């Protein structure tokens with residue numbers, strides 16, 4: 465069984481819908497102040513115990529970067545026991561992640577990727593009121609403390625459409641995790657071993673990740689934050705210019721995502737949207753691909769959801785070892801419906817990955833599945849929505865009698881920055897606060 469009372473609730477529990485959320489980045493200038501901050505935050509962090517209680521809809525979580533661990537004086541031997549990718553940090557991994565050109569770290573929003581972000585506090589709640597109520601004690605934890613500086617904040621909120629900025633229902637598909645008590649969203653998916661998402665437990669490969677000392681890693685996990693700017697007007701213009709009617713436009717959008725904007729999956733309703741199905745959490749993720757649609761006539765193999773989770777589809781490799789928990793929250797104002805010109809506002813997604821293996825989960829999906837198509841026989845076709853299509857990408861829609869190839873897919877999602885973090889268990893936070901080095 466998972467030690468839920470020691471795991472931060474943000475790790476396992478899906479965010480509520482609707483939601484209000486905030487990300488606060490802090491820099492530790494003095495080691496003792498950093499330890500005191502961690503001590504204070506342990507008092508406001510919610511654990512994953514009682515994961516299905518409505519109260520658990522509001523959560524405060526804390527995560528640290530490698531630089532943050534160093535600023536707290538974590539011994540070298542302990543740092544060395546954490547994952548290699550985490551120790552490198554996202555900036556150093558940019559090329560492999562496809563963060564080049566406009567998405568390159570030199571163009572990131574400061575202080576992301578500068579080494580100054582040490583601690584990230586995330587508060588998620590069903591509405592602004594409860595967000596503020598949860599934020600206040602968290603604020604108190606660092607207010608009037610010298611030696612700690614809040615250096616960045618990103619507010620996020622559900623859009624009035626309750627979709628991500630391109631207009632699709634988000635937050636649908638989640639893996640089930642053995643021993644978590646939280647059901648997955650696809651009844652056809654076997655629950656994954658806890659070690660895929662939390663350190664200290666066996667994973668799908670039979671391994672158990674250990675750290676030095678054991679308490680540092682146990683019940684903790686890696687979290688990848690990415691601020692992803694979305695070019696909504698450009699996405700709309702692309703759909704319009706490649707479709708002959710509003711219906712064709714919606715179908716084109718659905719083919720790129722693998723779901724209609726309502727959330728209804730093409731796998732279950734390939735020809736027409738079904739908003740009731742899209743809104744039904746018992747049905748909207750209840751499907752696999754291989755038996756019914758091996759070639760992607762319904763859900764193109766290159767669509768966003770099929771390439772980021774090929775489920776049972778025949779691919780090179782094994783899909784189960786690349787699963788991830790996602791915690792995306794939207795930022796910026798809605799671009800009003802029908803507007804085709806950019807209004808200059810920054811809008812997009814604060815993407816958050818949670819998992820025990822940054823390398824074979826997040827990085828693999830980003831580099832091999834989103835930014836390459838070889839694994840499903842799609843050559844170098846990238847994800848038509850989130851791929852680094854800076855030089856004009858390709859997207860193939862299998863059709864009879866002949867497939868349709870779209871050329872010159874623009875770069876719809878630009879990376880504004882991000883950090884690799886570790887979200888320790890509650891005992892580990894107390895261990896960090898009590899360090900004597």
Ligand code: HEM
Nearest residue numbers: 628632633634635636637692769772773813829830850877
């Ligand atoms: C701005 C960028 C992105 C947008 C707008 C976006 C949007 C979406 C939407 C609408 C869904 C379907 C609803 C759902 O299952 O929750 C989805 C699913 C998913 N996305 Fe993204 N996404 C983005 C970036 C990413 C990135 C960077 C990754 C991974 C590195 C990723 C991985 C996934 C996965 C694993 C799923 C679930 C697939 C499934 O199980 O069916 N997404 N995304």
